[in-house]
Amino acid sequence: MLTDRRQVLKGLAAAALASTAGGSGLLARTAAPDLLPRPPAGAGRVHDWIFAAAERPVRLLGPDGPVTTVWSYSDEFLPIKRVRVGDTIRTRLENRLGEHTALHWHGVRVPNAMDGVPYLTQAPVTKGESFLYEVAPPDPGTFFIHPHCNESGQTGRGLSAVLIVEGDERRRPDADLVAAYKDWRLAEDGTWLPFETPEGASRAGTYGTVRAVNGVAPTTHMVPAGGDIRLRILNLDATRVIEPGVEGAEAAVIAVDGNAVTPFPLDTWRMGPAMRIDVLVRAPAPGESFRLIDYFSAEPWTLATYETAKGEARPKRAFDPAILYAPDLPRADLRNAQRLNYTFSAASGAVTEAAAMLAPDDPLAKILLDGLCVRDTSFWAINKASWASGSQPQMPPPLGLFETGRSYVLELMNATPHHHPIHLHGHTFEVLSASRLKRPRHFADTVLLQPKERIEIAFVAAPGNWMFHCHVLEHMEYGMMGYLRVA
Numbered sequence: 001m002l003t004d005r006r007q008v009l010k011g012l013a014a015a016a017l018a019s020t021a022g023g024s025g026l027l028a029r030t031a032a033p034d035l036l037p038r039p040p041a042g043a044g045r046v047h048d049w050i051f052a053a054a055e056r057p058v059r060l061l062g063p064d065g066p067v068t069t070v071w072s073y074s075d076e077f078l079p080i081k082r083v084r085v086g087d088t089i090r091t092r093l094e095n096r097l098g099e100h101t102a103l104h105w106h107g108v109r110v111p112n113a114m115d116g117v118p119y120l121t122q123a124p125v126t127k128g129e130s131f132l133y134e135v136a137p138p139d140p141g142t143f144f145i146h147p148h149c150n151e152s153g154q155t156g157r158g159l160s161a162v163l164i165v166e167g168d169e170r171r172r173p174d175a176d177l178v179a180a181y182k183d184w185r186l187a188e189d190g191t192w193l194p195f196e197t198p199e200g201a202s203r204a205g206t207y208g209t210v211r212a213v214n215g216v217a218p219t220t221h222m223v224p225a226g227g228d229i230r231l232r233i234l235n236l237d238a239t240r241v242i243e244p245g246v247e248g249a250e251a252a253v254i255a256v257d258g259n260a261v262t263p264f265p266l267d268t269w270r271m272g273p274a275m276r277i278d279v280l281v282r283a284p285a286p287g288e289s290f291r292l293i294d295y296f297s298a299e300p301w302t303l304a305t306y307e308t309a310k311g312e313a314r315p316k317r318a319f320d321p322a323i324l325y326a327p328d329l330p331r332a333d334l335r336n337a338q339r340l341n342y343t344f345s346a347a348s349g350a351v352t353e354a355a356a357m358l359a360p361d362d363p364l365a366k367i368l369l370d371g372l373c374v375r376d377t378s379f380w381a382i383n384k385a386s387w388a389s390g391s392q393p394q395m396p397p398p399l400g401l402f403e404t405g406r407s408y409v410l411e412l413m414n415a416t417p418h419h420h421p422i423h424l425h426g427h428t429f430e431v432l433s434a435s436r437l438k439r440p441r442h443f444a445d446t447v448l449l450q451p452k453e454r455i456e457i458a459f460v461a462a463p464g465n466w467m468f469h470c471h472v473l474e475h476m477e478y479g480m481m482g483y484l485r486v487a
């Protein structure tokens, strides 16, 4: 059944979207060759937001279910914030939680001081304190905001927000909807189960018990019949890989991690934690519906259903998913790029004698991490180094020294039998090639390394200390995390 659908879809879509090559190795020569350039952004607005991180009661198991004490940034649970490229966001993070926190702007190319990584880019924001973030997103797209310490516990209880930066559309779709995927680890009485388990942390990660989209069980949304629907799909889960597909309508991927691509059929795009895609769907005739489905689960699982109103449809016209402008991003000079290898593996046993290797006058050498950002063991490593762990954890040395403005090609190599969505802060890199999963060349901030896969990414280095880690939260917390230093 599934294969049938895929074959049909492949045939149809391949004919319609033949210009986008798939396949491994070096593909299309540019990330989005036939999209028009984006006109410069006008003078933007300033948004003043307050993110008051606190406990709040929410019925996550349905309106008749028990109350769960979630952690959230506002009374709106999992807020969806919209700004335009050119705008400035001034966000005051107020910490009303019992532990420290910070705001990381996942995928947004921010100055290092606004990157929200406790100890590395700022002091942790402790209970009762606040911190002002000023961020002017340089790129449009679909992003999200989350803490960067005890991330499995803090985002596990709900502390996240979706950030949409508008300004990439050449043609407006008829609807623009968010499907943010995230499981909850809840007991039947609405209390939280442990977010980390030794079995999970040392293998694929700990899975939630309740699957949810936009915080709640899958629901039905109304969309205009015959309309073009932009679906922004985010995988905000701590652990689960999803593979979204659309049943009952034509669908094309139009952006990856917020970055426009030459549209290609939504077929087998696997999304690890933190990955996003924007999809354009042509809604069916009045009274019909389509479904967004996760095909990576053992049983296909419906993420959302979209119903069209009875009555009038949009006038019939051909489906043309190329509604976005091309991304406007620094592109690596591949000919002169320096090549480096990073291997993601199980921990070698020895914890890094980290701080000792940082120059004594390095400000980070003086930092002794408190117990919250680190765990007592390491299961994972990058180039054999595990993120600080143990009773006296200290800031490890960087995983590499980079030069500002210089081009780099990193070869990422997965030496484990698990999936690892690898994320680099502060940069939008180009995915040049992948040894296993077919993908067109594209820009991203997180890339899914399948078991034993090898992937090449390229970028132009921006100054700062930038986290580089797996986004399976237990993998990062238990060692598969480090940082690159660009100076």
Ligand code: C2O
Pocket: 104, 106, 146, 148, 274, 423, 425, 467, 469, 471
């Ligand atoms: Cu989503 Cu280190 O971040």
Ligand code: CU
Pocket: 419, 420, 421, 470, 471, 472, 475, 476, 480
């Ligand atoms: Cu991982």
